[in-house]
Amino acid sequence: xxxxxxxxxxxAASYRxxxxxxxxxxxGFSARxxxxxxxxxxxxxxxxxRVLSVLAINPxxxxxxxxxxxxxxxxxxxxxxxxxxxxxxxxxxxxxxxVRWEAFLVYGAPIVPxxxxxxxxxxxxxxxxxxxxxxxxxxxxxxxxxxxxDADIVFQRCLKLMHQFNIYEWQxxxxxxxxxxxxxxxxxxx
Amino acid sequence: MxxxxxxxxxxxxxxxxxxxxxxxxGARGTGKMYIARVLHAKTGASPEALEVVDCREFRNRDEAxxxxxxxLLSGAGKTLVFKxxxxxxIESQLKLARQIATxxxxxxxxxxxxxxxxxxALFPDNLQRLLLQGSLHERLASVFAGYPIQVPPIxxxxxxxLRWAYKILGxxxxxxxxxxxxxxxxxxxxxxxxxxxxxxxxxxIRSRIVHALEHKQDGEWLTPVDLKLFRGEQTIxxxxxxPLQDMDAYAARHESYSPNAWEExxxxxxxxVNRVLQEATPLPLGTWLADEVVLAALARYSGDQGRAATFxxxxxxxxxxxxxxxxxxxxxxxSSSLWLEPARLIGDWVRGLGIAGVAPLAQAEMxxxxxxxxxxxxxxxxxxxxxxxxxxxxxVKKVRDLEATA
Numbered sequence: 018x019x020x021x022x023x024x025x026x027x028x029a030a031s032y033r034x035x036x037x038x039x040x041x042x043x044x045g046f047s048a049r050x051x052x053x054x055x056x057x058x059x060x061x062x063x064x065x066x067r068v069l070s071v072l073a074i075n076p077x078x079x080x081x082x083x084x085x086x087x088x089x090x091x092x093x094x095x096x097x098x099x100x101x102x103x104x105x106x107x108x109x110x111x112x113x114x115x116v117r118w119e120a121f122l123v124y125g126a127p128i129v130p131x132x133x134x135x136x137x138x139x140x141x142x143x144x145x146x147x148x149x150x151x152x153x154x155x156x157x158x159x160x161x162x163x164x165x166x167d168a169d170i171v172f173q174r175c176l177k178l179m180h181q182f183n184i185y186e187w188q189x190x191x192x193x194x195x196x197x198x199x200x201x202x203x204x205x206x207x
Numbered sequence: 208m209x210x211x212x213x214x215x216x217x218x219x220x221x222x223x224x225x226x227x228x229x230x231x232x233g234a235r236g237t238g239k240m241y242i243a244r245v246l247h248a249k250t251g252a253s254p255e256a257l258e259v260v261d262c263r264e265f266r267n268r269d270e271a272x273x274x275x276x277x278x279l280l281s282g283a284g285k286t287l288v289f290k291x292x293x294x295x296x297i298e299s300q301l302k303l304a305r306q307i308a309t310x311x312x313x314x315x316x317x318x319x320x321x322x323x324x325x326x327x328a329l330f331p332d333n334l335q336r337l338l339l340q341g342s343l344h345e346r347l348a349s350v351f352a353g354y355p356i357q358v359p360p361i362x363x364x365x366x367x368x369l370r371w372a373y374k375i376l377g378x379x380x381x382x383x384x385x386x387x388x389x390x391x392x393x394x395x396x397x398x399x400x401x402x403x404x405x406x407x408x409x410x411x412i413r414s415r416i417v418h419a420l421e422h423k424q425d426g427e428w429l430t431p432v433d434l435k436l437f438r439g440e441q442t443i444x445x446x447x448x449x450p451l452q453d454m455d456a457y458a459a460r461h462e463s464y465s466p467n468a469w470e471e472x473x474x475x476x477x478x479x480v481n482r483v484l485q486e487a488t489p490l491p492l493g494t495w496l497a498d499e500v501v502l503a504a505l506a507r508y509s510g511d512q513g514r515a516a517t518f519x520x521x522x523x524x525x526x527x528x529x530x531x532x533x534x535x536x537x538x539x540x541x542s543s544s545l546w547l548e549p550a551r552l553i554g555d556w557v558r559g560l561g562i563a564g565v566a567p568l569a570q571a572e573m574x575x576x577x578x579x580x581x582x583x584x585x586x587x588x589x590x591x592x593x594x595x596x597x598x599x600x601x602x603v604k605k606v607r608d609l610e611a612t613a
Contacts, residue, residue, distance in 0.1 A: 042345075042349070044334070044335075044338075044345070044348060044349050044352045045348075045349050045350075045351075045352025045353050045354075046349075047308065047349070047350075048227060048228065048349065048350055048351070048352060048353025048354075049353045049354065051226065051227065051353070052225055052227045052353050052354060055225040055226050055227065056225065062226045062310075062323075063226070063309075063310040063320075064310045064320040064321060064322075064323060084309075088308040088309050089308065090349050125352060125353075125354075126354065131354065133221065133354060134214075144217075180214050180217075183364055183366060183367075189366065
């Protein structure tokens with residue numbers, strides 16, 4: 018049963034009680050913003066003149082503001098942040114989500130799952146090989162036809178699930194893993 | 208791969224390709240330094256280019272600022288690992304945070320960038336929690352909060368326990384000379400190792416294996432008894448004096464909770480006082496406790512008596528005077544099955560302590576005294592004095608001091 022709705026005076030008092038005058042600076046925002054600039058490779062590092070390079074990309078920004086964004090956890094205005102993230106994420110590749118990166122920069126992990134994890138496994142050939150073997154074994158054992166799934170999506174699910182189950186070597190994959198992997202890799206609606 | 212530590216190794220490898228200051232977060236003994244070395248190795252630099260800046264060793268703000276400045280100035284091409292920077296005074300934390308955020312050296316007439324140095328900090332707990340406790344400055348937390356690496360306790364990755372145990376057995380057998388070759392662990396030992404909570408994590412695995420190797424008389428396989436994981440030795444007696452007695456059950460329910468060495472020592476000392484009172488055996492707990500603190504201090508400084516004395520806040524002469532007695536009592540301490548756990552935990556606690564604050568010997572004594580006084584109804588003052596290793600008048604005085612402190 019839904020609780021009875023509170024009257025407006027009570028709600029107004031609750032709002033006043035929890036409203037803060039200033040939001041605390043987002044912990045680690047500048048570090049994450051610099052991480053994104055590092056990954057995008059669009060400007061040199063801080064000791065090699067990142068601030069000036071950022072200003073060269075958009076001369077409308079002011080140097081003092083850029084320093085605050087990159088060094089003092091000050092959030093840029095919403096539209097500037099969106100534009101900057103969209104620009105940097107475009108440099109990373111089409112599989113990256115601008116809005117997710119924006120949320121990650123502001124709130125960080127674990128509030129927003131790290132968009133970096135995807136990159137983490139991109140270069141891990143050993144892990145990808147095990148994922149491929151698991152993928153092949155499950156499709157063979159359960160007779161799953163190639164036309165019934167999107168291989169790229171299933172492969173990413175497999176990498177993520179391996180991480181969650183702590184599977185780092187082929188012998189970590191046990192017979193008991195088959196069913197849970199099948200259910201996650203090929204959910205009923207796919 | 209021996210142990211990916213729930214992705215921590217992958218994350219370290221990934222972050223090595225960026226310029227991000229990296230926080231490595233994990234309870235004592237989880238292998239934070241191992242992850243730091245993995246990250247450093249991935250950069251392709253030589254192992255010698257990894258420099259540890261142990262912030263627990265700074266006696267005051269000036270020393271902290273000076274040592275950090277020296278490390279930053281000579282840091283070109285290096286990885287600097289700041290151990291427990293949250294124990295430094297707040298001004299030094301803020302100064303370090305500013306230098307990292309701007310990548311500029313403090314206190315220079317002309318703005319000077321830091322050399323190309325990779326920055327890592329090791330924290331024993333979540334950054335948010337350290338902030339809430341008031342020990343970590345927000346700015347320092349923030350520069351390391353970009354993408355922290357969490358090193359999970361080993362109980363959360365049971366399959367890795369045996370891998371580490373076998374690796375450590377292989378490593379430590381080389382150091383224990385004159386002993387028969389140990390081939391491995393019995394199935395029962397493997398079973399209890401899987402089930403043990405390992406609050407001390409990889410360090411605890413190592414210390415149990417080292418102890419087993421040193422004391423193994425015959426046989427080629429290590430058993431639960433050798434590892435002191437025999438259930439009879441693990442059970443903590445239930446008493447009202449042990450508020451944390453359900454620590455393991457609590458830890459199982461709250462996976463992120465890991466008691467620190469001091470909390471574990473508190474529980475185990477309460478248990479040992481309880482056992483001694485039940486058996487009416489006057490073990491010199493106070494003397495042994497002091498012995499272990501001194502030995503742990505010496506181990507912390509690799510036998511350097513001058514530094515150990517400074518850490519213990521005593522003179523080097525005092526320390527030299529104590530050592531013959533401590534050595535004389537070593538066989539009595541080692542032969543008591545009740546003492547292995549407190550000894551191990553004292554070592555863990557002393558390793559993680561900062562250099563400032565109340566002297567470690569006094570802290571340890573106050574802890575034991577608290578447990579003895581909690582059982583004052585069940586025992587005489589003479590007996591309690593005997594357990595603390597002091598005369599009756601001294602005991603009474605110490606209790607008065609304890610009450611005044613409280």
